[in-house]
Amino acid sequence: MSLIHALVAKGPTILAEHQAGQRDFSQATQTILSKIPPNNSKLTYVWEQYLFHYISEGGFTYLVMADDAAGRRMPFTFLAELQQKFTSQPFASSSSSSDPPAHSLQGTFGPVIAQLVTQYNTNPPTDELTRAQAELAQVKDIMVQNVEQILSRGERIELLVDKTDNMASQATAFRRGARTVRRSMWWKNTRILALSVVVALVLLWVLLAQFCGAGLNQCGAKS
Numbered sequence: 001m002s003l004i005h006a007l008v009a010k011g012p013t014i015l016a017e018h019q020a021g022q023r024d025f026s027q028a029t030q031t032i033l034s035k036i037p038p039n040n041s042k043l044t045y046v047w048e049q050y051l052f053h054y055i056s057e058g059g060f061t062y063l064v065m066a067d068d069a070a071g072r073r074m075p076f077t078f079l080a081e082l083q084q085k086f087t088s089q090p091f092a093s094s095s096s097s098s099d100p101p102a103h104s105l106q107g108t109f110g111p112v113i114a115q116l117v118t119q120y121n122t123n124p125p126t127d128e129l130t131r132a133q134a135e136l137a138q139v140k141d142i143m144v145q146n147v148e149q150i151l152s153r154g155e156r157i158e159l160l161v162d163k164t165d166n167m168a169s170q171a172t173a174f175r176r177g178a179r180t181v182r183r184s185m186w187w188k189n190t191r192i193l194a195l196s197v198v199v200a201l202v203l204l205w206v207l208l209a210q211f212c213g214a215g216l217n218q219c220g221a222k223s
Helices: 026-035 073-087 091-096 106-122 128-212 217-222
Strands: 003-010 013-019 041-047 050-057 060-067
Touching: 003 026, 003 073, 003 106, 013 026, 013 106, 026 041, 026 050, 026 060, 050 073, 060 073, 073 106
Parallel strands: none
Antiparallel strands: 003 013, 003 060, 041 050, 050 060
16 A cells, blocks of 8 residues: 555644554654644655655645655655645635634545545556656667567568579579580581581592592593
């Protein structure tokens, strides 16, 4: 339990209060109320393991007793809302101009204090700093996620570039191989053609040699 005891007082006189715990802190609260100066002020008193936070303004004191674990931000946010709810009531102006008796507003404003204490103990509102930190953490998560997506996309692009480079290298090697095969086939065909011409010439010489002699001179002599 963070907020234990809350009250609204005028000077040392408690007008309305609510105690969430079982322990009675009336003597401690009366002692602290007697020490609060009449001018506007905002302060925290330490008593045992408890903290007494108060706002004194316009002749009224708004005080809350809280655990040490509650810190200061949340209790003072509670006090600011308690002050706003009290000053918006019609009896606040009449009480400021007179000296009301103790607990004169317990029946009308006591339930308001109780409801507010329960609200802050069960579901305290997020203050601006905490909300800003949460939003900053969310933006950080989004940025990290986006960076991770960019890095992942970059890896995929690099992989695609690597594959493209490999395909280009393979195509170049294929073209080189095709040129080598074509050149080899051309030389092979050329050699076959040259050999065929030589064989044809030899056969022609053999045929002519049978009629004209080896030197082909007899055909010239007969003519």
